[in-house]
Amino acid sequence: MRTRALELSVGLFILAGIAALLLLALRVSGLTLGGQDNTYTLYANFDNVAGLTTRGKVTMAGVTVGKVQKITLDHDSFMGRVELAIDKQVDNLPTDTTASIVTAGLLGEKYISLSVGGEDDVLAHNDEIYDTQSSLVLEELIGKFLMNSVNTND
Amino acid sequence: MLKPLSAYSVVWFRAGTGCDEGGQNAICRQDFSCIGHSGTIHPFMHIGRCRCAGGTRQHMTTDTDSAVELRGVTFRRGTRAIFEGIDLRIPRGQVTGIMGPSGCGKTTLLRLIAAQLKPHKGELLVNGQNLHALSRGRLFEARKQFGVLFQSGALFTDMNVFENVAFPLRVHTQLTDELIRDIVLMKLQAVGLRGAIDLMPDELSGGMKRRVALARAIALDPDILLYDEPFVGQDPIAKGVLVRLIRLLNDALGITSIVVSHDLAETASIADYLYVVGDRQVLGQGSPEELMNSGDPRILQFMQGSPDGPVPFHFNAPDYRTDLLGGNHG
């Protein structure tokens, strides 16, 4: 085996391997380089964040505008405190924007959907979204349904 | 930069210059003294070698006639003792044969000398130095003074003949490619295989492989050559060639040769001194003629090749009659 050809093939092999790794990183997992600079943070408190996970998407009118950064428990109000990372380009959210936790499809993941209100003032970095809608818990739904059916049967 | 040498180092220099005086090419380290240079080993290239020896830290034997000395060496494999407190002296500059019946530990002895195995008791000195006390790195350096010819030749199968013989030179020296080529050609010429220089090992016959391995073993001009069963399984012509080569190299290069073998006729024909080893001991030593007339029955049985004697014909077994009639097996 000629040394030249051998070295070339080894070099190509290593390049192919690294290229595969890069492909996996960028294309398959959608790793974005540059990350955190072009987002700003908003907070929202929910009664119930059941099913919502970090890195869940945040959408407005169906368009992804950010993602969930962190979910913690608010110590004083016993509500779920969600930290959202919103694209800097979406900088005109009014202060009465509503954040709701909704489900993608019937059995799908939970994500946050934003709907705008009518205020003139805009949300800035580290502001709070006050109008929140918690996720639907299946048991409560069934409970409500049973309640309603009991009521209507009276 | 002048390279300081330790005991029995070999450095190449051009003839006409030398070591030590004036420091043309090499000097000996401070606690060593130059014991001379052997010049023009290779007349065409005017290359010689420089030898330093001595030193206060090295253990210098008083008896500088011995290349290898074993003192009270004991070696065990598992629970079985291969050697129990044997004493051996291999004289310098001669061909010494180590012989004995199969399984007496001759190859083990070679490996002990080359420090591949460590004796459980006793001392083993090579050129006055205890190799077993060296660290791994130093030991590999010290092995440059050996050349070993293994039973199967042990050529590197992924290199051709030229590369095989050139390997020790490439590893241990910084000679130019031209010089290496010339040295390889000379070594192969010495063993009569210069024409096979481009062949691969699997294109060689068994005898040729051994000769190439011999060329490789002498590539660095070692002081001591160890031959592990060189005549085994060879046709008479190949045996004759090897016999002649061993003697020739020993005399021409002024080295010490240790031949481990059980081929009586061949070894006795070239050895200056013989050791017969067996039963964990040295059974006898002396020149081949002395041993032929030895009084020890064990030596006699070996030298004469008698099938029955101290080493019995019948392997240990119960009484023949009871075995046949008793029907214990099957």
Place this chain on the structure above:
Amino acid sequence: MAKHSALERLQLLGRAGIDVIGAMGRSGITLMHVLFGRRGAGTGWHLLVRQLYFVGVLSLAIIVVSGLFIGMVLALQGYTILVDFGSEQAVGQMVALTLLRELGPVVTALLFAGRAGSALTAEIGNMKSTEQLSSLEMIGVDPLKYIIAPRLWAGFISMPLLSAIFTVVGIWGGAMVAVDWLGVYEGSYWGNMIASVDFHKDVINGMIKSVVFAFVVTWIAVFQGYDCVPNSEGISRATTRTVVYASLAVLGLDFVLTALMFGDF
């Protein structure tokens, strides 16, 4: 075989156990010499490059073909199951996650053990039995540095790369089957995949697994060759041991690593 009494059998078992521990100890000490010993005479990068070729490049064929077929089968099987739930768009993320987290590292390791591992063991065992290793020692070249170390490093470097290539080829093969043949919408195949594959959790963990497996498989292969009984029967037994031990080690470690990485319950 002579019959052993119960006590003798117990002794033999104990002896076998001690032998195994002794072998592991020898193995560890040799590993220290190989990795951390002083650089010896005659060694160099050219040895590593040569081994990378024999160990890595020559394994590409089997890795790529296997990756392709496994990816395609995953997509096919996944589709048939998911279509019952109306969730066939999730095929993309299923294929990707399965390959990244499990099949990529594990199958690559198993194939590597079979192809390159057994070749390494046989080669080194053969060198031992023809006394080439002893010759090297006598010439003053440390075989651990000259023969063993380049092969070891070649394995460490090649296997994670092969694993990545396996995964990429598998995902692409799955895409071929799912999108071109089964009619899954191309956007959802890749879109769902990107949304659900997390770089740190899936890609990096998969690579960590691959590196661990590379270490284990290559080390077992090389040591079995170095330590074998130097005749033809010994070499064949050593080769078998390489494949068996390496495969078991990979599968066992896979469970441990998966539990550590993904099992935060």
